Amino acid sequence: METTTDIASDFLYLRIAKNFEDQILKNVLRIGDKLPSLRSICRQYEVSQTTAMQAYYHLESKSLIESRPQSGYYVSNSPKRFPMVPQTSKPGHLDNNNLEDIITTVHNHRQENSKIINLSLSAPAPELLPLAKLNKSMINAMRQLPANGTSYEHVQGSERLRRQIARWSHNMEAGLTDGDIVTTAGCINAVAYALTALTQPGDSIIVESPVYFGILRMAKSVGLRVIELPTNPQTGIELEAVKKTLETHKIKLCILVSNFSNPLGSCMPEEHKREMVNLIQKHNIPLIEDDLYGDVYFGANRPKSCKTFDQSGLVLWCGSVSKTLAPGYRVGWIAPGQFKDLVIKQKLYNTVSSATLTQEAVAGFLETGRYENHLRKLRQALHGNSLKFSRAISDYFPESTKVSRPQGGFVLWVEMDKRINTLDLYEKAIRNNISIAPGLMFTLQKQFTNCIRLSFGITWNEEVERSLKILGAIAKSYLPSGA
Amino acid sequence: METTTDIASDFLYLRIAKNFEDQILKNVLRIGDKLPSLRSICRQYEVSQTTAMQAYYHLESKSLIESRPQSGYYVSNSPKRFPMVPQTSKPGHLDNNNLEDIITTVHNHRQENSKIINLSLSAPAPELLPLAKLNKSMINAMRQLPANGTSYEHVQGSERLRRQIARWSHNMEAGLTDGDIVTTAGCINAVAYALTALTQPGDSIIVESPVYFGILRMAKSVGLRVIELPTNPQTGIELEAVKKTLETHKIKLCILVSNFSNPLGSCMPEEHKREMVNLIQKHNIPLIEDDLYGDVYFGANRPKSCKTFDQSGLVLWCGSVSKTLAPGYRVGWIAPGQFKDLVIKQKLYNTVSSATLTQEAVAGFLETGRYENHLRKLRQALHGNSLKFSRAISDYFPESTKVSRPQGGFVLWVEMDKRINTLDLYEKAIRNNISIAPGLMFTLQKQFTNCIRLSFGITWNEEVERSLKILGAIAKSYLPSGA
Numbered sequence: 001m002e003t004t005t006d007i008a009s010d011f012l013y014l015r016i017a018k019n020f021e022d023q024i025l026k027n028v029l030r031i032g033d034k035l036p037s038l039r040s041i042c043r044q045y046e047v048s049q050t051t052a053m054q055a056y057y058h059l060e061s062k063s064l065i066e067s068r069p070q071s072g073y074y075v076s077n078s079p080k081r082f083p084m085v086p087q088t089s090k091p092g093h094l095d096n097n098n099l100e101d102i103i104t105t106v107h108n109h110r111q112e113n114s115k116i117i118n119l120s121l122s123a124p125a126p127e128l129l130p131l132a133k134l135n136k137s138m139i140n141a142m143r144q145l146p147a148n149g150t151s152y153e154h155v156q157g158s159e160r161l162r163r164q165i166a167r168w169s170h171n172m173e174a175g176l177t178d179g180d181i182v183t184t185a186g187c188i189n190a191v192a193y194a195l196t197a198l199t200q201p202g203d204s205i206i207v208e209s210p211v212y213f214g215i216l217r218m219a220k221s222v223g224l225r226v227i228e229l230p231t232n233p234q235t236g237i238e239l240e241a242v243k244k245t246l247e248t249h250k251i252k253l254c255i256l257v258s259n260f261s262n263p264l265g266s267c268m269p270e271e272h273k274r275e276m277v278n279l280i281q282k283h284n285i286p287l288i289e290d291d292l293y294g295d296v297y298f299g300a301n302r303p304k305s306c307k308t309f310d311q312s313g314l315v316l317w318c319g320s321v322s323k324t325l326a327p328g329y330r331v332g333w334i335a336p337g338q339f340k341d342l343v344i345k346q347k348l349y350n351t352v353s354s355a356t357l358t359q360e361a362v363a364g365f366l367e368t369g370r371y372e373n374h375l376r377k378l379r380q381a382l383h384g385n386s387l388k389f390s391r392a393i394s395d396y397f398p399e400s401t402k403v404s405r406p407q408g409g410f411v412l413w414v415e416m417d418k419r420i421n422t423l424d425l426y427e428k429a430i431r432n433n434i435s436i437a438p439g440l441m442f443t444l445q446k447q448f449t450n451c452i453r454l455s456f457g458i459t460w461n462e463e464v465e466r467s468l469k470i471l472g473a474i475a476k477s478y479l480p481s482g483a
Numbered sequence: 484m485e486t487t488t489d490i491a492s493d494f495l496y497l498r499i500a501k502n503f504e505d506q507i508l509k510n511v512l513r514i515g516d517k518l519p520s521l522r523s524i525c526r527q528y529e530v531s532q533t534t535a536m537q538a539y540y541h542l543e544s545k546s547l548i549e550s551r552p553q554s555g556y557y558v559s560n561s562p563k564r565f566p567m568v569p570q571t572s573k574p575g576h577l578d579n580n581n582l583e584d585i586i587t588t589v590h591n592h593r594q595e596n597s598k599i600i601n602l603s604l605s606a607p608a609p610e611l612l613p614l615a616k617l618n619k620s621m622i623n624a625m626r627q628l629p630a631n632g633t634s635y636e637h638v639q640g641s642e643r644l645r646r647q648i649a650r651w652s653h654n655m656e657a658g659l660t661d662g663d664i665v666t667t668a669g670c671i672n673a674v675a676y677a678l679t680a681l682t683q684p685g686d687s688i689i690v691e692s693p694v695y696f697g698i699l700r701m702a703k704s705v706g707l708r709v710i711e712l713p714t715n716p717q718t719g720i721e722l723e724a725v726k727k728t729l730e731t732h733k734i735k736l737c738i739l740v741s742n743f744s745n746p747l748g749s750c751m752p753e754e755h756k757r758e759m760v761n762l763i764q765k766h767n768i769p770l771i772e773d774d775l776y777g778d779v780y781f782g783a784n785r786p787k788s789c790k791t792f793d794q795s796g797l798v799l800w801c802g803s804v805s806k807t808l809a810p811g812y813r814v815g816w817i818a819p820g821q822f823k824d825l826v827i828k829q830k831l832y833n834t835v836s837s838a839t840l841t842q843e844a845v846a847g848f849l850e851t852g853r854y855e856n857h858l859r860k861l862r863q864a865l866h867g868n869s870l871k872f873s874r875a876i877s878d879y880f881p882e883s884t885k886v887s888r889p890q891g892g893f894v895l896w897v898e899m900d901k902r903i904n905t906l907d908l909y910e911k912a913i914r915n916n917i918s919i920a921p922g923l924m925f926t927l928q929k930q931f932t933n934c935i936r937l938s939f940g941i942t943w944n945e946e947v948e949r950s951l952k953i954l955g956a957i958a959k960s961y962l963p964s965g966a
Contacts, residue, residue: 113636125628134633135625138840140617147609150617150809185668189834201684218832326633328839349701351672355838356811357621366822 010268013054016045020055023385024064035065035073040089050300057299062406063387065459083394083403086415087449088197088238091209091228094446099220101424103213104440110435117467120435120457122182122262122329122410125458128381132373134326134365149357155348157333159182164366165333166317171302174310174317180335182343183354186327188214188322190334191255193289193350194316197342199224203252206245208237210413210442210451212262215290220439226444227251231406234411236261236268237273246283253286258302260293263442264344264413265406270304277309286339288336289317291451292332295324295375297408298383321362324375328360382410385456392465393454396472398479410457416450420478423449428474434467490582491778494640494752496537499528503538507547507558509522514778518548518556533783536595540824546870552596569898569934571721574711578927582703585924586696593918600950601941603918604743605893606810608941609741609930611864613857617809619843624843625716630838634857638831640666641817647849648802648816651653655777656792657800663818666837669810670803671697673817674738676833676911677771679800680825682707684736689722689728693896693925693934695745698738698773709927712948716887719744719751722758743776746925746936749894750780753787758793768880770798775806775815776856777959780891781866787818796820807858812841847883865893868939876937876946880953893940899933902914906932911957914941917950 023029036044041052056073059065066076069212096259106120142148156162162178169176184190191214199205200368201223207215208226221227227249237256245251258268268276281289289306297303307317316339320332329432331354336343347353366372397416404413416422422438429436439454440446458464506512519527522523524535539556542548549559589603625631639645645661652659654928667673674697682688684706690698692711702709709859711733712724720739728734739759751759763770772789780786790800799822814837819826830836848854872895878888880899887896905921912919920938922931941947 035854068840107638121635123635126634129633131631135631138625139622142621146610148614148809150811151609152604152810155590185834185838188832192833198664213834214832221828221832328630328633328636328720330834330836330838335502345704348677349671349697349704350833351668351698351813352810353813355668355813355841358838375614414512452823 001143006401011056011081012045012047014295016041016047016052016261017058018054021060021062021064021382026304029075031075033075035075037072053300058407061298061383061386062405063390066383083312083390083397084226084407086233088230088232089209089447090230092445093449096440096444096446097103098440099213099216099444102438103217103236106426106435106437109430113433114297115433116430116464119326119454119467121457122453122455123180123323123457124410124445125376127327127459128378128457130370132364133370136346137364138357138361140364141357141409145356149360151353151356153353153359155357157354157355158179158356158363161331161359161363162333164363167365168295168371169335172304172308174305174307174335174337174442175405176317176335178306180340182267182336182340182347183359184334184347185351185354186322187290187318189330189334190220190318190320190332191215192290192292193343193346194286194318194334194339195224195255195345196222197316198286199252199341204249206242206251206254208256208261208264209445210263210439212257212290213441216442216444219442224252227424228443228445231261231264233264233266235272235275235277236264236266239272239279242276242279244284246279247363251283251285253288255288255290255307257290257293258297259291260406260409262293262409263411265409265435267303267407268306273306274309277306277315280314285314287315291317292323293409294318294319294421296379296382298379298386298411299407303408305336310337314337316343324378325360325362325365326372327377329362330355330359331362334425365382376394377452379408382457385458385460386412388460388465389456389468392468393472396469398472401475404437410455412454414452414454414458416452417479420450422452422476423451425471425474425478429471432467432470434471436471487818489903493552495528495530495533496541499524499530499535499538500541503542504547510560511612512558518558520555521661521885521959522910536783540720541890543868543889544781544869546873559677559795566873566884569716569896570889571715572692573712573713574926575928579923579927579929581923582696582699582927584619585921586700589909589918589920589924592913596916599913600917600946602937602950603920604940605936605938607861610862610942613848613853614809616853617844620847621840621844623847624840628839628843632645632843634839634870636836636839636842638836640664640837641839641846642841644814644846644849645816647846651778651849651854653817655787655791657791657818658792659800659818661769663820665817665819665823665830666842667768667803667815668829668834668837669805669815670773670801671701671815672813673803673815674698674773675701676829677769677801677817677819678707678738678825679700679823680703681769682735687732689725689734689737689740691744691747691749692928693922695712695740695773695925699925699927703927707735711926711928713742714747714749716747716749716774718755719747720759722755722762725759725762728766729762733766734766736771738771738773738775739765739789741780741789741792742774743889743892745776745892746843746894746920746943748787748887748892748894750890751789755850756787756789760789760798763797764795768797772798772800773897774800774804774885776892777802778807779862779865779881780888781862781869788893791817793820796822799826807852808845808848808863809841812845813838814841814845817953819838846901862891865940868943869895871936871943872939872951875951876955881959883953893938895937895939897937898963899934899958901933902960905934907933908935908954908957908961912954915950915953915957917954919954933944949953
């Protein structure tokens with residue numbers, strides 16, 4: 001039923017949650033029943049309020065319980081109705097030669113047709129963004145900057161923005177200062193600088209599997225060998241696999257989306273992050289940590305990052321506001337640790353400096369309390385969406401369908417019956433004006449042909465629900481008697 | 484006296500100008516004498532008004548004549564007082580191992596000290612930019628764009644901006660359409676995408692000598708072999724040298740700043756451009772044409788580009804508004820010819836899309852007549868500055884000093900007595916709060932140690948004149964009895 005059993009013993013909040021989950025499974029607690037207050041959980045288990053909340057958030061994210069304002073937590077769902085989580089991936093050996101074609105097809109379809117229901121873009125819809133306040137920040141930036149922001153900026157990037165990024169990163173306790181940070185044109189641009197600064201054609205790198213296609217195609221374009229490792233939809237890359245690969249292969253570096261990975265939605269537990277950093281330190285290998293979803297958590301606190309545990313400066317921590325504020329501003333950053341000079345050179349050579357105005361507008365926005373307010377709303381909306389999507393999949397998709405249970409981010413990973421070819425399903429969906437991301441987009445190997453990624457970063461409405469219903473019906477059509 | 488004699492016979496306007504230059508040289512025409520009206524030139528030589536104007540612009544740019552409003556043209560200067568133009572460069576074989584250090588030193592000095600007189604940055608001072616109107620364009624862009632410009636844009640870039648770039652490029656008759664153009668984060672970013680899309684480490688490329696240091700360090704960072712070829716301060720790269728190198732070496736591509744090159748200020752005559760394109764077509768080799776100064780001409784018309792004569796799609800034409808509107812906006816472009824798909828992929832992989840707002844603001848500005856108005860003023864200011872700088876050098880620098888006579892752009896190339904070491908001169912200048920660019924910044928070889936580049940893209944005032952006087956005094960201090 002539940003793949004987290006083996007790690008539950010490591011975490012107090014998971015143990016508490018497991019206790020309630022068992023009661024719900026055994027029908028001791030039934031739909032509609034009220035759960036103990038947070039305060040009584042604290043007393044009963046002798047834990048902090050935070051741990052108690054984490055336990056409830058965990059149950060909530062599994063749609064087992066739900067909170068009602070000014071009232072408390074209630075059992076919301078029978079777990080039997082809820083889809084299972086996919087198993088840890090097992091990358092194979094057959095090549096996926098169509099990656100580039102598939103990505104291009106999905107991109108083009110989406111752009112050619114404005115009527116499309118977009119379930120394939122991992123980004124927030126404009127309705128979820130604080131547009132008016134951002135505009136104000138931009139106008140202020142224009143007024144305040146010397147020469148109205150038309151002059152070249154220092155190559156390391158706006159000092160004001162770097163200070164704000166350092167301030168925000170305190171939530172993950174990495175102890176960064178503005179001097180540690182270099183601004184970039186989005187997070188993928190940060191990853192690109194890191195990758196080109198640190199590798200030569202022919203080098204081997206480690207990634208998760210499935211993994212964001214942008215990382216795959218960039219690695220391929222600079223001639224790298226990509227090793228995809230088994231990854232758990234809840235806890236991220238399998239550390240045993242990392243360990244073994246580092247011992248048996250000559251690896252140049254690792255790239256991980258440590259928090260709410262794309263497309264799995266996995267979040268490495270703190271202990272895994274610490275262990276991962278130990279491993280790279282032991283082998284003296286850099287880790288590019290793509291942490292662009294870290295602020296979009298559904299739990300009580302921002303998860304830590306691998307950078308939090310980095311003593312050696314081997315972790316290059318990358319982020320952006322593309323998933324939380326303004327994709328089109330192209331504002332991202334990197335804290336490159338010991339590789340700072342190399343990364344700055346890459347930036348200098350490729351573009352001299354960042355666009356001054358957009359950075360400054362973001363800095364202005366972060367300086368106020370607006371960002372936290374906005375993030376709170378954004379997280380609530382996305383968490384709600386993830387639950388609604390999961391329920392709709394449970395209602396409309398074939399019974400055997402498994403769905404990831406992300407604790408943050410924008411995407412669900414849906415694994416269906418092996419007989420369902422999602423490239424074919426994609427074609428049928430697009431004819432119904434629904435855009436999804438087929439599983440083959442996230443691997444250089446022949447796998448995930450029965451998987452899709454669904455993005456829930458849009459406003460939930462009847463049209464979205466109808467789209468999921470149509471997707472489910474298409475999926476069922478591949479199975480005998482629509483099972 | 485004059486190095487253009489050999490090419491003068493090729494160009495009607497140069498022949499007319501030569502005629503007057505001879506008369507001035509022989510004291511037939513003397514300082515203060517009035518020249519024939521443009522109309523009488525047209526009648527006398529049976530040429531168009533444009534050709535007549537070109538002849539006078541040419542003489543004006545050499546400070547031989549000057550125009551007085553509502554009155555006409557007058558002999559302004561004795562050529563004997565005016566510095567000679569440097570000879571064609573002769574790249575040698577000794578390595579310049581300090582390139583990176585020198586660039587970094589110059590950058591850092593400039594940024595550490597706000598009191599510095601900046602004669603080392605090839606960009607327009609804010610006073611020369613239409614800031615208020617640009618701000619309006621930006622605010623309009625924010626209002627008009629869907630989601631206020633926060634959404635990801637099509638990877639090829641703003642259609643509105645691409646249409647405007649195509650429209651403007653009609654001035655050089657290259658027949659480009661919006662579909663031919665890809666937007667980038669500045670011109671160097673365009674060159675970077677072209678270079679990484681088309682080369683592998685170990686490939687050889689051809690460049691001018693001296694050449695913009697940004698091209699050198701980028702080429703080095705991706706592991707290319709750089710072949711610097713002899714370049715004439717008036718007419719650009721020597722075509723004989725190009726021809727010979729293409730015949731004897733395996734060359735992957737060429738990079739040229741065809742119009743008002745940096746640092747020489749040379750402008751390839753139309754015939755040279757045509758011949759250059761013939762050469763690359765014969766050898767089937769791409770040409771990256773860095774044309775970011777083309778709109779800042781001092782003559783009557785925008786010079787054509789190599790792209791104008793490109794039938795095969797081998798020319799990748801790059802430009803930006805960094806030298807004319809807003810360096811800090813990071814808005815540039817490339818028309819990559821037959822390599823469009825490759826360049827688009829580079830952009831997609833490295834940054835997904837451009838910043839939406841700054842592109843749109845520039846598009847809005849270009850749509851009005853404002854850009855042409857602004858350019859006219861900018862050109863006048865820069866042309867005036869170039870003459871004032873030349874005169875000051877003639878007044879204050881050692882007599883043997885040679886200076887380029889750019890027909891556009893932002894920079895003068897100053898060649899001094901061989902005994903003057905400009906790295907040492909740089910150190911002394913910076914102690915006087917004057918920043919210049921030493922010659923060694925523009926080569927991977929041990930040459931130009933007696934040269935400096937001076938940027939005249941600033942507002943001329945007494946402080947600037949005093950700085951040039953100080954520079955001249957420092958230069959004289961290296962010579963016996965301050966010759």
